[in-house]
Amino acid sequence: MAAPGGGVEAEEEAAGPALGRLEEEARRRRERLRALRQRTLQNKDGSERESKRFREDDEEETVKHKELKLRNYEPEDEELKKRKVPQAKPAPVEDKVKDQLEAAKPEPIIDEVDLANLAPRKPDWDLKRDVAKKLEKLEKRTQRAIAELIRERLKGQEEELASAVGSAKQEGSDSD
DSSP states (O other), X not given: OOXXXXXXXXXXXXXXXXXXXXXXXXXXXXXXXXXXXHHHHHHXXXXXXXXXXXXXXXXXXXXXXXXXXXXXXXXXXXXXHHTBOOOOOOOOOHHHHHHHHHHHXXXXXXXXXXXXXXXXXXXXXXXXXXXXXXXXXXXXXXXHHHHHHHHHHHHHHHHHHHHHHHHHHHHHHHHO
């Protein structure tokens, strides 16, 4: 069903753009894999040469071992006894444990039982609670009104005193 001379391109156009795109992505992946294989082959050849060099260098140098540290083993040889690590002493934890034990002790919540808290509430306790806010406002207004009445009385007394003093002066000036 391919057109003569058209080949694969004619089939891709017939299958649609989705199939062409998928094939293009597959071709790109294949090219990347080929390039990766070539790089790995080149690296293997180079690494074989380098590994031969390292082997020759190792044979020339003396072999160095990590220094032995004998913690649990009791050596019989005098040279090995020198490498024995002294026993580690555990850190004192008594203070830490005491602090933790003291912190874990429960503190008494209530020393004494209050009978008022255990007694049932009166049936009108909620009404008293709701009215308490309104009573506070009224108490403030009452205090202001009382203070105002006291001021008015004092002003009235001052006026009476002033008139009494004024009349006393007038009487004193008449007698002279």
